[in-house]
Amino acid sequence: MPSNPSHVVLQYALEWFTVSHHNYSASMYHVVHLHWIAPNPETCKINSDGGRKSKTCLIRACGLLRYSNGHWLKGFGRNLGISSILEAELWGIFWGLTLA
Structure with a gap:
């Protein structure tokens, strides 16, 4: 793993773009x-x-909370009805913060 933080961010941005733009x-x-x-x-x-x-x-949001050593602390999964992918992502953020 590269030690340069900006290189790491760029690497993850490129991975996200590759995965999400089929x-x-x-x-x-x-x-x-x-x-x-x-x-x-x-x-x-x-x-x-x-x-x-x-x-x-149909949209769904899932997530988890882990300790710094990677051990699972809590998790969630919610079926949220019919809506857009943006709303699914925003609900994922909301429920993740609520979990914390």
Whole structure:
């Protein structure tokens, strides 16, 4: 893992872009390995995500709270009805902060 923080941010931005901007006309997909980065010692980290099924427009938000050593503390998963992917992501943030 590179020690330069700006390089790390750029790497994750490129990974996010690769994962979230599929070229659906292409017959091949690229595998991008994402991984968890531990926070400072003696702290916790929230990871949350929202998702949407394209055909039914059903959204869901999930997330978890982990200690700095990676051990699971709490988690959540919510079915949220029909809406947009933006709303699913925002609910993921809301429930993640509520969990903390």
